[in-house]
Amino acid sequence: MKTTRRAVIGGVLAMPAVARAQSAARVVVVGGGFGGASAARALRRVAPRVEVTLVEPNATFFACPFSNEVIAGLRDMAAQQFGYAHMAAAGIRVIPAAATAIDAEARRVTVSDGRTLDYDRLILSPGVDFAWGALPGYTEAAAATMPHAWKAGPQTLLLRDRLAALPEGGLVVMSAPANPYRCPPGPYERASLIAHYLKTHKPRAKLILLDSKDAFSKQRLFQNAWKALYPGVLEWVSLSSGGKVIEVDAAAGTVKTDFETYKPDLANIIPPQRAGAIAAAAGVADRTGWCPIDPVTFESRLRPNIHVIGDAAIAGGMPKSAFAANAQAKACAQAVADLLDHAIPAEPRLINTCYSLAAPDYGFSVAGVYRPANGVLTDIEGAGGTSALDAPVETRAQEARYAESWFKTITAEAFG
Amino acid sequence: MPRPLINVPKKVKRGDAFDIRILIAHPMESGQRRDDKGQPIPREIIHSFLCTYGGEEVFRAEFFPAISANPFLTFSARAVDSGQIVFTWTDDLGATQFDSVEITVE
Numbered sequence: 001m002k003t004t005r006r007a008v009i010g011g012v013l014a015m016p017a018v019a020r021a022q023s024a025a026r027v028v029v030v031g032g033g034f035g036g037a038s039a040a041r042a043l044r045r046v047a048p049r050v051e052v053t054l055v056e057p058n059a060t061f062f063a064c065p066f067s068n069e070v071i072a073g074l075r076d077m078a079a080q081q082f083g084y085a086h087m088a089a090a091g092i093r094v095i096p097a098a099a100t101a102i103d104a105e106a107r108r109v110t111v112s113d114g115r116t117l118d119y120d121r122l123i124l125s126p127g128v129d130f131a132w133g134a135l136p137g138y139t140e141a142a143a144a145t146m147p148h149a150w151k152a153g154p155q156t157l158l159l160r161d162r163l164a165a166l167p168e169g170g171l172v173v174m175s176a177p178a179n180p181y182r183c184p185p186g187p188y189e190r191a192s193l194i195a196h197y198l199k200t201h202k203p204r205a206k207l208i209l210l211d212s213k214d215a216f217s218k219q220r221l222f223q224n225a226w227k228a229l230y231p232g233v234l235e236w237v238s239l240s241s242g243g244k245v246i247e248v249d250a251a252a253g254t255v256k257t258d259f260e261t262y263k264p265d266l267a268n269i270i271p272p273q274r275a276g277a278i279a280a281a282a283g284v285a286d287r288t289g290w291c292p293i294d295p296v297t298f299e300s301r302l303r304p305n306i307h308v309i310g311d312a313a314i315a316g317g318m319p320k321s322a323f324a325a326n327a328q329a330k331a332c333a334q335a336v337a338d339l340l341d342h343a344i345p346a347e348p349r350l351i352n353t354c355y356s357l358a359a360p361d362y363g364f365s366v367a368g369v370y371r372p373a374n375g376v377l378t379d380i381e382g383a384g385g386t387s388a389l390d391a392p393v394e395t396r397a398q399e400a401r402y403a404e405s406w407f408k409t410i411t412a413e414a415f416g
Numbered sequence: 417m418p419r420p421l422i423n424v425p426k427k428v429k430r431g432d433a434f435d436i437r438i439l440i441a442h443p444m445e446s447g448q449r450r451d452d453k454g455q456p457i458p459r460e461i462i463h464s465f466l467c468t469y470g471g472e473e474v475f476r477a478e479f480f481p482a483i484s485a486n487p488f489l490t491f492s493a494r495a496v497d498s499g500q501i502v503f504t505w506t507d508d509l510g511a512t513q514f515d516s517v518e519i520t521v522e
Contacts, residue, residue, distance in 0.1 A: 214486070240441040240486035242421040258437050258488070259421045 024051045025340045028109050028119040030099045030278060032056030032084060034063075035125030035310030035325035037414040040092045042333035043123075050340060053117055054087055055109065057098040061415070062152035064183065065322050066407055071149060071160045072193035073201075074360055080152055086416025102282035104303040121336050123298075124284065124291075125310045125325065126276025127151075128182045131289065134272040135175075135245065142250035146267040149190075150182065162266050163197060169204035170265035173255050175245040178212040180290065181273045182311050182320045185217035185356045185366075190268070192225060192358040195234040208264075209236045210257060211243040217319070218356055218366055220389055225358030245269070275312035282306060290314045295372035297335040297345050298328060307332050316376035317368065324352040326410055347372055352384075355403035362393075363400030420503065420515050427520045428495040436467065436475075439488040440505055440513070446481035462487060462507045469519075470499035495521045 027050050029040045040054045061082045069075035084094050097111040102122065109117045130148065132139055138146070149159040166172065172194060176187035191209045198205040216222075226234050237243035242259040248269055255262045255269070274280075274289025284291045284300040291308040292301040295316065300306045309332050310325035318324045331348035338345040353367045364387035370377045387399060420440040428434045440462070447459025459481060467475040474493045493501075502516040 240439070242439060258439065258490075259423045 024049050025120045026051045026053070026118060027121050027123060027336060027340075028053045028055060028117050029123045029125065030055045030102075030109065031125035031127060031276065031310070032058070032061060032094075033125060033127050033310065033325065034322040034410065034414050035127075035329050036123065037061070037084070037087070038326045038329035039123045039125060039309060039333050040087060041090055041414070041416065042330045043336060044090050044092060046334055047337035047340065048091075050337065051093070052091070053093045053095060053119075054084070055095045055097065055099050055111055055117070056084065057096060057112065059083060059096060062156065063322070063407075063411060064150075064152045064186075065410075066403075067149070067152040067156045068186070068190045068193045069357065069360070070152075070156050071163060071190065072197040073160060073164065074193070074196075077157060080156075082411060082415040084415070090416065099278050100281075102278065102306070104283060104306060107305055120305070120340060122282075122306045123329075123332060123336065124279060124282065124300075124306060124308045124312065125329070126278045126312050128273040128311045128320070129276050131272045131274050135177075135248065135269070137248040137250065138269055138271050139250075142248060143269075145250045145253070146248060146255075146269045148269055148271055150186075150270050150273075159268055163194065164201075166198075166202055166205060166265055168202055170202065170206075171262075172198070172205065172207045172266045172268065173262050173264035174207065174209045174268045175248075175255065175270060176209060176211045176213065176216075177270055177272045178244075180320060181270070184319045184321075185222070185354065187211075187270055188216060188218070188222045189356040189358070191234055191236070192222065192230070192356075194268075195226070195230040196359050199230060199233050205233075207234045208262065209234065209243075210245050210255065210262075211236060211238050212245065214238045214240050217354075218364060218386060221364045221387060222356070222358060224389060225362060225364075229359055229362065275308075279308065279312050284308055285312075286314075288314070295375065295377045296347055297339065298332040299335075307336060314376075316370070317379035318350065318352055318370050318377050319354070319368075321352055321354050323354060323406075323410055324350070326413055327351055329414075349380075350377065353406065355399065355406050357400055357403060358396075359400075361400050362396040363398075363403045364391075364396065365399055365402070420505070420513070422503065422515060422517055424501060424517045424519060426518075427522055430495055430521050432495050433492045434495060434519075435490060435492050436501070437488070437490045438503055439486060441486050442505075442507070444479075444481070444483055444485045444487065448481065460508045462505050464506045465489065466504040467491075467493075468502045468504075469493055470497055495519070497521055 097113045101110040147159040149155040247256040279285040298307040309328040311320040327350040335345035350370045366386045367384040369380045369383035423437040445460040465477040505513045
């Protein structure tokens with residue numbers, strides 16, 4: 001069946017390909033985060049003749065990895081900021097506008113300034129949007145008093161400032177969503193670093209982490225760290241202990257579970273999420289709110305010639321992380337270059353590594369290797385691993401330094 | 417079995433309906449999984465639940481292996497008289513767990 005389809009595609013496209021020899025193939029990348037920026041640059045490297053356009057409304061990108069350190073007052077926001085100056089130098093056209101519509105049939109993107117961009121292939125890397133209303137009471141307006149800080153930027157600074165203003169002996173309540181969401185270990189790193197802040201600056205204050213899950217990424221590593229570093233400061237309430245937040249009231253300042261109503265001095269609500277809105281507008285998001293893809297090419301299963309990478313994609317075993325988005329971007333760029341050349345894309349191997357900090361000098365990591373199997377990206381058993389549970393403090397300190405190098409490497413790859 | 421979570425209002429007006437929410441932490445092992453060595457993991461679920469209000473049965477449930485871990489129930493009752501609401505869970509091992517709350521009807 002597949003061979004037939006490829007043969008047909010090859011036959012039909014043979015003519016236009018010749019015609020296009022005079023004009024370069026056009027690829028539009030929507031979204032300038034870790035996925036989109038990496039994809040645009042990778043495509044220029046592997047297919048220098050392809051015309052690459054990056055659509056991104058923001059002049060400055062705020063990186064989410066390490067933004068928990070900013071919240072805890074351990075890092076300057078300037079270290080999280082990246083721009084698109086190197087894109088033009090790499091031969092990428094940057095359109096400083098938002099994609100507002102995508103016509104999959106006409107292969108055309110409309111951007112907020114009214115311009116239209118025609119493409120041969122489109123790479124969508126829209127990240128996540130919040131499913132406002134999915135958690136009753138948590139609206140965009142509520143986020144002004146109960147910050148999410150789950151997209152780095154002003155929200156990060158709001159949470160940092162609110163934390164700094166916490167009264168002595170105050171109570172912080174965090175809410176972690178059910179899967180899937182951006183950055184699976186993120187809520188636990190944040191809880192750790194907020195606990196570190198409280199322990200250091202407000203020793204009588206307390207943090208309660210309400211969770212809609214019973215299990216989470218690097219769970220034993222985090223829980224061991226909490227036991228060692230933050231006894232009496234950080235309390236984790238799992239789903240089966242009644243931790244699922246069912247409603248918030250921003251005006252009253254309350255956070256409700258099925259069994260308790262909390263009235264914290266500061267609430268940090270990480271809301272349920274879905275693929276960035278443009279994915280649904282393009283018709284590539286399914287009923288789950290996320291985007292099913294082919295694991296070899298990242299082409300949408302719902303619309304041809306549109307590839308989806310990063311947090312928005314249903315990437316099987318791969319987590320929604322910056323590093324995964326970067327790995328997918330490189331694999332997708334190669335596949336897009338192959339498809340434009342009428343070559344059959346090779347099966348990729350993708351790697352994810354992710355560091356978390358339980359304290360500034362206490363880091364640990366998880367690594368995974370993934371390949372397409374049975375139509376999804378699947379974890380290759382035994383190929384990755386997590387930091388040892390019984391590692392000495394020196395190793396934890398070393399991993400915290402590795403985390404910093406990891407950030408430098410990945411941001412250099414994406415933004416130059 | 418561990419201590420369950422119970423949410424029942426302390427005071428209710430006579431004749432009003434009120435919500436009862438209860439969650440008990442339990443693995444609800446279905447009996448259909450195998451362990452690392454390929455051996456079947458024996459079934460161990462809570463198979464029945466009973467709620468009485470003032471000594472009278474108001475809610476009963478039978479659970480089967482498809483019920484997820486940590487069964488969480490919400491149901492409502494009508495406020496009749498002040499009294500005790502008693503919850504009873506029974507599992508495959510024959511263990512029975514009781515818990516109760518007092519409700520004041522005004």
